[in-house]
Amino acid sequence: MAIGVEDQGSIIVPPRPQPERRLKRTDDIAEGIKDLIVEQSLSPGDRLPNERELIDQFKASKSTVREALKSLETQGLIRSRTGPGGGTFVGQLSRSRAMELLGNYFFFRQPSIGDIYAVRIELEPELAASVVGHLTSADYETLERTMNLYERPPRDRGEEYRQRLAELDFHSVLAELSPNPILGFICGFMHNLLRNLTICRQIYASPNPDLREQGLHYQISLIRALKDEDAESARRIMREHMEMARRSMEQSEAIVTRGFLRLDRKP
Amino acid sequence: MAIGVEDQGSIIVPPRPQPERRLKRTDDIAEGIKDLIVEQSLSPGDRLPNERELIDQFKASKSTVREALKSLETQGLIRSRTGPGGGTFVGQLSRSRAMELLGNYFFFRQPSIGDIYAVRIELEPELAASVVGHLTSADYETLERTMNLYERPPRDRGEEYRQRLAELDFHSVLAELSPNPILGFICGFMHNLLRNLTICRQIYASPNPDLREQGLHYQISLIRALKDEDAESARRIMREHMEMARRSMEQSEAIVTRGFLRLDRKP
DNA sequence: AGATATTTGTTCGTATGTATT
């Protein structure tokens, strides 16, 4: 590993060359249980030894084993059920949970509008192209039902805010339908950032009447292209949509920021 | 939230509309501690109440509180130290740990070479452009030192494999230097996938003499463009590099797969 | 260097909750 590159581990292949640092007993046991899963190539739903057996196997106390299990549960690698026939089972980290965990990484490193749109401009067009030929009539219905939520001008600020979120939902629906799980996940995560970042909430709360109408126009064209199975048009439309959205968001960002600067200045 | 869109939570803004599902006591306490962090807007390094105080505050047993803390520690939100002056402190989820957690999501959903390169082709060129004007001479040294590892033809299979990983390291170094944290993180994660996925390991283990020489050529041109602060050239060079790499990887994928079973290949 | 105080980490035994039969 080159100097300057952080060491990176993953359950995909456990990084066996242990560093000097001594693991706590709990983490040691969590690693051990992960190894059980990998070595026995267990699949989601498969059963792990129960608490009693783990206690005996790892020669640790109940609490310590439970802390290890808790850690694995937090990572989405296992889940447990009480009662007879219950126990701990191999789990699959859900999409929403994965986004939640990743969200923590950006909590103290709040990215800018520009950072987010640099990614969206490149990936959303590919996402749109990727779903061509993969949509059922039920999928189109879901997309159109989402669009219904913002086809009329908003009556008040509250509705305008909800409409912006619904517009994000439109993109999220598309993201979940992509046959490329990475593309779908990343785009979905970008939407989450837009929903949750403070600066975005401020922007969405400020009025911008053109945005809705233009967004609606792009999305109607997009659906037509998707129904025609015209990947190239879908890509082009989404690219234009994103470029428009970026300009608009960055303008609003400037206004919102300026507004706050003014507020900060107390005479 | 539109129908069909999974509910998504995040510490960025705690999703207060609690679902029906009853939380376990442990998770309840973990949520409570997260709320403490958010409400008091604590920053990394700030101190949390110690175990005794948490036990009293939440009226739970020591083990239960400790499980809650373990969960938060697993998420990178806190870290603890023993001894006087020790305690639990707000933490920042590290980059490598975030990648590890996200890696779990793709463990049972192994993406294909095509999935990964669909993202890389779009983002790596932007990454290259983004670092223009941000590199110090120390950064160039790091990049060139990494390239040294594969400037000669490999003497054996083992060395060839290590050279491929070093080539990935080159890109990872670049990813860490990007001023766009999202772009940098996503690209770095793609490199992780390439390092760890079974199919990629098989591909890297099979010989492909052209790949190294062409990769080297692109990276030398890239460094020149970066030194000239020529973002457009950097973008173009990286794009060509990625297109070449995709072709090469997909060819190797076909060969490796054919060598095993002709399993479920996508059309 | 050694004693000591502080705080997390681990152990153990017991009791309670929950879902199946």
Next chain:
DNA sequence: TAATACATACGAACAAATATC
């Protein structure tokens, strides 16, 4: 309803780590 098999919760005692004097 009762018996069961399992996770979940409790709390006191003890161990280990790490600062300070």
